[in-house]
Amino acid sequence: MHTKQIINKQKVSDFYTPRGLHIYFKDSIKNNNVDVEEVISKVENFLPHHLTSEVEMIIVGKFDEFEEKGFNAFYDSGTIFVDSDQDDNKDMIDDLIHEFAHSLESPHGMLIYGDSKVQQEFLEKRYILHDILWKSGIKIPKSLFSNVEYNSEFDMLLYKKIGYDKLATLCDGVFLTAYAPTSLREYFAEGFTEFFLQPDSHNYIKKVCPELYKKIFQLYYEENIDNY
């Protein structure tokens, strides 16, 4: 039996995008289904220029934080760190757009969170989720639902105890994704990702999360940001 020779075509050296984004490989990508150049080019097509300008560098690799906290990307001061272990291009595009959303929270914090409307919407949804879970026998104290900040206990309840597959079904029509109830910041980042990855679902996003939709729409048009 002949073993098909696998030719690793993955680019393992740095590259720069036309927008000036620096892609640095700490570790190489093992999965041949993932083409990082194509991924980055798609991300730059999905996001207007003014929404990628906070990020200077994307570092692809394995990081302890990924193992410890069970996530596969994070943003910190101008840099996106993304897992080199990805299922496919779509998986990586998703992670990156989500982290670009986080890069906008600090510079556009007043626009996104200043009037607390997104927070109110998020909290209403959290309480709806509490009731849905309670009725289906998952009894979590209501007090845990009122903290809008990231809380690892709450995160683990959703991620491990309930599981995202089950949660996605339970929160359908309330939250856009199973990760969105995790915290106010994740609610924003997940909405932002859906907005840019699913342009056909704008009406749905607007219906389910009207306040969040308004904020992302404001960010989308640069002139709205300037006038803010």
Ligand SMILES: [Zn+2]
């Ligand atoms: Zn996030």
